[in-house]
Amino acid sequence: MARHRGADKGGVIYLDYQATTPLAPEAFAAMEPWLKDGFWNPHSAHAGGRKAAAAVEVARDQIAALLPKGGKLIFTSGATEALNLAIKGCGLPVAALSTEHAAVLDCVAYLGGAVVPVGTDGRAGFDGAGQGLFAAMLVNNEIGTIQPVADLAEQCHIQGGLLLCDAVQAFGRMPIPDGPDMIAVSAHKIHGPKGIGALWVRDGIELTPLMHGGGQEQGLRSGTLSPALCAGFGAAAQLAAQRMEQDDAHVALLWDHAIAAFSDWTVNGSTIHRYKGNLNIRRDGVDVGRLMSECRNIAFSAGSACASGSGRPSHVLSALGLSQTQAKSSIRLGFGRYTTLAEIDIAAEAINRAAGAML
Incomplete structure (x- = not known):
């Protein structure tokens, strides 16, 4: 298995996979030609531009293969932009779970929307969004809780509403369920490059663009696309599809090992x-x-990572009913494809030793 800065090399042990993931060698290889000689603008009509545009469409198909059928994929600068486009572009009243990412909650606050509480385990307590838009994260970025997105979507549809799913932490790691009307994803959470994400939009849903200009990306996201970033995203998605079962089994093994190592937590x-x-x-x-x-x-x-350094306790942990003291005594460990059991052991020993010295 490939390694990234392993403990045996004297480097940092990386356990922050929810913040970002190491770039896969396959994604780098896909990007490299477009960072060297493939400088063409994919929106140009000449041969070079057409070649770049073809690479963009290959990447679009690779990413869309991990998403439901019957929709279109719009490239964005990342999931934050994708979520903003979905929430502000649909023109509907909006509500969201209290544990959503700041990119969602800040949009909800800006639009005067509603925030819906969750249970102590972080799962949705949902009574409907009416005819508006409801936002629910498939896998929470802070606590990993999985929401019943398909069921939530069904409830929204019964009431004439739509469901937006932030699938950033789930995309490429598990199958994305049918049901959501819009889905936001990001490349750098699946071993792809930073600076690119996408919004999947179900057929028949009309959005108002946030940015105006050349009308690229089906008129919804003006601006010149980067073939390199698109290619890296596509390669990372294709690799994730190929390795999903293998990666899932590896993560489950790491989890069991970590749970045993942190038995006092x-x-x-x-x-x-x-x-x-x-x-x-x-x-x-x-x-x-x-x-x-x-x-x-x-x-x-x-x-x-988006809230670190603020000095405030996590809004997600607060939403679970934890006190400020409990929230401020919490840590998040994230691991995945390139993490080893040895790294879990070394990290657990060091963290437990340091924590024990405080008690």
Whole structure:
């Protein structure tokens, strides 16, 4: 198995897969020609432009192969833009789960929408969105809880509404269920490059663009596409499809190993309805800031990377009913394709030793 900065090489042990993932060699190889000689604009009509445009469409098909049928894929700069396009572009009243990503919750607040609470395990307590848009993350980025997205979509449709699914943490790691009307995904969470994502939109749904200009991306996202980023995203998606079962088995093995190694900690969120590459745990009396300082050779998180450094407790952990003290004694460990059992062992020993010294 390929390695990225393993502990035996004296480097950092990377356990922050929810923040970003190491670039797959296959994705880099797909990008490299378009970063060298393939400089053409994919929207140009000459031969070079057509060649670049063809590469973009190959990538679009590779990504769409992991999504439901009957929709179109719009490339964006990332999932944040995709979510903004979906929420602001649909023109409907919006509601979202209280554990959604800031890219969703900030849009909801901007539009004066509603926030729906979750249970103590992070699962949805949903009574309908009426004829508006409801946003639900398939796999939560902080606690790994899996939402019953297909059921939520059915409830939305019965009431005449739509479901937006933030599938960033699930795409390429598990099958995406049918039912959602829009789905946001990102390349750099599946070992692809940063700076590119996509919004899948079910046929028949009309959106208003956020940006105006040349009318690229089916009139919904003006701007010149990067063939390199598209190719890297496509290659990463294709690789994820090929390796999904293998990666899932590897992550389950890492989870079992990590759960045993952190037996003195309490798991935040559901242990049943959960993506097992995410281990969010807490231990009373632990100062997470000091813990991270003591374990500088281990890359892990005190919360989502998007909110780190704010000094505020995680809104996701608060939504579960945890106190500020409990939330601030929690850490998130994320692992995946390139993580080894040895790295889990070394990280657990160091984190447990540092935490124990505080108690």
